[in-house]
Amino acid sequence: MPIERLERYFLWAAGAMVVAFFITVSVSAFVWGLQLPAPGGRVDPATLAQTPPFDKPELREIAPGQYEAVLTAQTWAFLPAKLEVPAGATVTFKITSKDIIHGFEIPGKRANVMIIPGQVSSVTVKFDKPGEYLYICHEYCGIAHHVMFGKITVA
Known part of the structure; x- marks a missing residue:
């Protein structure tokens, strides 16, 4: 079954968004050093x-x-x-x-x-x-x- 032209565009767009998201998260974490705060300890x-x-x-x-x-x-x-x-x-x-x-x-x-x-x-x-x-x-x-x-x- 052939893929329609519009469907192919949406697949490429979705793939590009996944790659862009991965690059954004990687740059934020490893280049800019943005990290989630870690717990500073535990108390009762x-x-x-x-x-x-x-x-x-x-x-x-x-x-x-x-x-x-x-x-x-x-x-x-x-x-x-x-x-x-x-x-x-x-x-x-x-x-x-x-x-x-x-x-x-x-x-x-x-x-x-x-x-x-x-x-x-x-x-x-x-x-x-x-x-x-x-x-x-x-x-x-x-x-x-x-x-x-x-x-x-x-x-």
Whole structure:
């Protein structure tokens, strides 16, 4: 049974799209170094209040210009909800959830991770420009999801 001309065009187009997709993924991963974030560790959500460093969520200076922000997410809130760093600071966020799946995103920055109970998510961001940056939950977590955010002040 012969292949119709139009059918042949669609087969070639589909094959070209598969090749283009493969090239795009390969270049993204191996040339640009884009990778999915890996879990930064495991914790027990039931004992999170007694598990260091999540028993005291806060911002810590670990070296000049280097900070570590330990955050916990719970229903409709991030703890702590306010952070302040100097301009030029690099902040590594270590985040986990006490209850359900949440998200963490800083709009305008390359910070976007899922926050899963029992898993520690980690993302590093450099804040060059002074101003206020929000971190928001981008995963629907219930009726008050829209109020789940925090603020980073870069001075």
